Amino acid sequence: MYGISxxxxxxxxxxxxxxxxxxxxxxxxxxxxxxxxPFKFKSVITKYLKDxxxxxxxxxxxxxxxxxxxxxxxxxxxxxxxxxVVLYKDPSKREKGFKEKLLTIEQLVKIPVSEKESQGMIVxxxxxxxxxxxxxxx
Numbered sequence: 001m002y003g004i005s006x007x008x009x010x011x012x013x014x015x016x017x018x019x020x021x022x023x024x025x026x027x028x029x030x031x032x033x034x035x036x037x038p039f040k041f042k043s044v045i046t047k048y049l050k051d052x053x054x055x056x057x058x059x060x061x062x063x064x065x066x067x068x069x070x071x072x073x074x075x076x077x078x079x080x081x082x083x084x085v086v087l088y089k090d091p092s093k094r095e096k097g098f099k100e101k102l103l104t105i106e107q108l109v110k111i112p113v114s115e116k117e118s119q120g121m122i123v124x125x126x127x128x129x130x131x132x133x134x135x136x137x138x
Contacts, residue, residue: 024060084125
């Protein structure tokens, strides 16, 4: 990656008082093996997402190509998931740089893949509300 960053730079888990943050280069297997990831989210992955996605799939790839008709979409919608993305400030003038946006899962899924590609969209981070995860029934 031109010496800018390593592959592990976007594989992380963090939390604050209100939210959990997951780096989107993490695969579901990486999250399941990480002892810091909340047990409840691991349970959601193994119980509800296992049929929709392979454990070796990254969050980045899964969220980027997610469709509204899938059960995985409903799970993330119930978790009140938000996704931090980076895209071109002006797709016609790419040299102007990038901007960052925080989208709800509903907003992200509404954007067709072709438009995501033209905007240069990169999915960086999954943000889950602790309250929504707490309220999610397993």
